[in-house]
Amino acid sequence: MAIKSPRIHVAADLRVGGDVVLPEGPARHVARVLRLAEGAALRLFDGAGHEAEAVLVEASRKRVVARIEAVAPGAAESPLAVHLGQAISKGDRMDYAIQKTVELGVAAITPLYTEHGDVRLKGDREAKKLAHWQAVAASACEQCGRAVVPPVHPPRALAEWLAVRDEALRLVLHPATDGALEGRATPADVALLIGPEGGLAEGEVAAAREAGFAPLSLGPRILRTETAPVVALSLLQYRFGDLGGA
Template sequence: MRVSRFYLDAALAEGPLPLEGDLAHYIGRVLRLSPGAPVQIFNGSGQEWPGEVLEVSKRLVNLRLAAAIPGLPESPLQVHLGQAMSRGERMDWAIQKAVELGVSEITPLFTERCEVKLQGERADKRQAHWQQIAISACEQCGRSVVPVIHPPAAFSTWLDALNCDLKLVLHHRTEQQLESLARPEQLGLLIGPEGGLSADEIAQAENSGFQAARFGPRVLRTETAPVVALTMAQHLWGDFQ
């Protein structure tokens, strides 16, 4: 039987757990789980709490949790993804797949050719939206630790703040192959916008310690590039081995 997993931003412990609000509505009215249905709750700590549904009413769902168990281990490769923002669902898709592929942190970036303009309340709402996408991806893929989606940042600000063993910027015109690089513990990965990074931005990245790397002969879309790069990085240095 499939066990539904749910994220709850709260301290968890063995015993009864009453739920109200959106999560109760989702369990009781959307999924229509009935008493006796198995569930698994996590709060981002790395542990999971197996449990079952005890009662479903119009506004309340009661669960009973068992003792905590270790969650799925995180990849030994910690990846901070700097993803230039794109319009529509492309950014949502990139974040969702990056989380499924084990990314540790994501910072949405403003770049020269980025067409997305966010500030103030709109930026806060988009960050919250992207964080919820990360949570939903964790619920689906089995991760017990939720990656942090940072507030959107200026390109140069992120470059200056990033501290990793290895920093890579995707660039299809270089001959540098990933296999030639030493295995890192922390990887900074820079993905440009739909129109690509400008020559000045690539130079800025290289002056900040980034190495240009090639991920095949073709030019990848901005939402495809992080999927390919993360897959290759996890295969070489992470938990896809």
């Protein structure tokens, strides 16, 4: 069985014949964890849609350099653009939601402050958490084959996010409904709103509906806040995207 070349995200200009110095984290992984030597093959992607075949021309403990041999457009993006509004949750739950929805082709993510959400970030803490979430998204792209890293936007209040939504299909996950996707035409883009562990407040659901959001139910069981977007994205991609829906 052929061993796949490591796939690494680098925010660099990928040009045939050009050299790319790997950032500290990826360089350490290549040189010290994978123990790759000069001549080893790599796959690089720039996060903006370009994929490159490369070969190591320097692999020391201090510096790792890859030379670009071929560049092509990435081929793993979904035709369905889904903007996820995800209520911020504690611990690893938010990381899980970001990681899995990126694997499922989400186009953008906005962490949301909601009435029942118990996470409030400010200043440096918010900036560090945002950088961490964006790194989670990039890592998920390395694993799943995407060449576009979806943006994780700065956290904002739910009302602010609702006010600027103009997607063709807007959905709010709400278990106390019988809302479904059957019978809907394929939209150009989708906004998907997922509440916190305690659920969205009644006023928030009403505000979402006033902003054009239709309720969506995922069945009789209550899903965790990190599970719900995974199930919803899977259904959307199956019904309207590239997971084999009719």
